[in-house]
Amino acid sequence: MGAPIARTLAERWDVVAYDPVHAPGDPVALAAGVDALVTVLPGAAEVRRLGAVLAALRPDALWLDLTSGDPRVYAELGHPRTVGAPMAGGPGRPLTFFVGGADALADELLDALGTRDPIGPGAGDGQTAKLITNLLWFGQVVAVTEALLLGQALGLDPRDLRRTLATGAASSAFVDDYLDRLLDGDYAASFGLDRVVEELDTLASLAHAEGVPFELSQTVVRLHREALERFGAVDGEMLAAKLLQERAARRA
Structure with missing residues (x-):
């Protein structure tokens, strides 16, 4: 940029x-x-x-x-x-x-x-807000993917479920703007997976320093670290979703 x-x-x-x-x-x-x-x-x-x-x-x-x-x-x-x-x-x-x-x-x-x-x-206030925004974004990648995989395992078509999510309480900018891309196999190669993990590690460090609960978010951190181990430092900020998809396919 x-x-x-x-x-x-x-x-x-x-x-x-x-x-x-x-x-x-x-x-x-x-x-x-x-x-x-x-x-x-x-x-x-x-x-x-x-x-x-x-x-x-x-x-x-x-x-x-x-x-x-x-x-x-x-x-x-x-x-x-x-x-x-x-x-x-x-x-x-x-x-x-x-x-x-x-x-x-x-x-x-x-x-x-x-x-x-x-x-x-x-000076750091904007950084804090951006990191928290990204934390929720990366969390949605994981949560929505797991929800779709569960629905699919129970017989629902992911695209039909996507329409239901978009019109109900689970709607979000992620569901509206990125879920179709994810369903098409597009993992958003505009940002490096290693940079995703770097941001999540920073958030975990900040939460530890401030002594605030971070249990759910720590799972998001772990899954993205595992995605980095699986795919390497490649571009793809939604590759944690691909990791979960691969794990679900192995169990099918």
């Missing part, structure tokens, strides 16, 4: 891009001269390696991080003017940003890219 975001911002601002493969250079030297640093990275591990780049920023320069990651990284890195705004959407789809923090320049940049969903005043 970094390249299309850079192109869009370049329509209104002077933009210098860095990518270790496609736009190499010295990111520390580049950071020293900017008013705003916008980062789009694979995950929290890559964000945690930004220490030298952030140290080169002027204290009054904005760091706008669009990475989906860990809300704790901003306190660890300690840049004084930080907004975290992980995104939902992707190529060919509108972008929505879960915004943590308040900054006029960040708002202007984000408005040029998509829609802002202000979450809270802390």
Whole structure:
């Protein structure tokens, strides 16, 4: 997503891009001269390696991080003017940003890219909201798949059951927008399974640190880890469903 975001911002601002493969250079030297640093990275591990780049920023320069990651990284890195705004959407789809923090320049940049969903005043608040949203999404992948497999074992056609789910109390954005794809064997290859597990592990760590119940969600974490072991670090954010389908087929 970094390249299309850079192109869009370049329509209104002077933009210098860095990518270790496609736009190499010295990111520390580049950071020293900017008013705003916008980062789009694979995950929290890559964000945690930004220490030298952030140290080169002027204290009054904005760091706008669009990475989906860990809300704790901003306190660890300690840049004084930080907004975290992980995104939902992707190529060919509108972008929505879960915004943590308040900054006029960040708002202007984000408005040029998509829609802002202000979450809270802390830089990590948007990350927390995005992670929780994804937790429920990954949980639905597992729960809906298990429900359909049970219905199928008891003689119901999955597509007939899908229509019933869509018009009843079990309706959701997942059922409405993604279940047909799942039934067609499309496991949403727009996001890596290893990144799914990384996000779920972050959520489990946060729940443990805060001492809150996480029993049901821990099962979701375990099944996605097992899917990663089965299929490897491939693209497919609904591959936990395929794992369950394979297990059901072996028992039939």
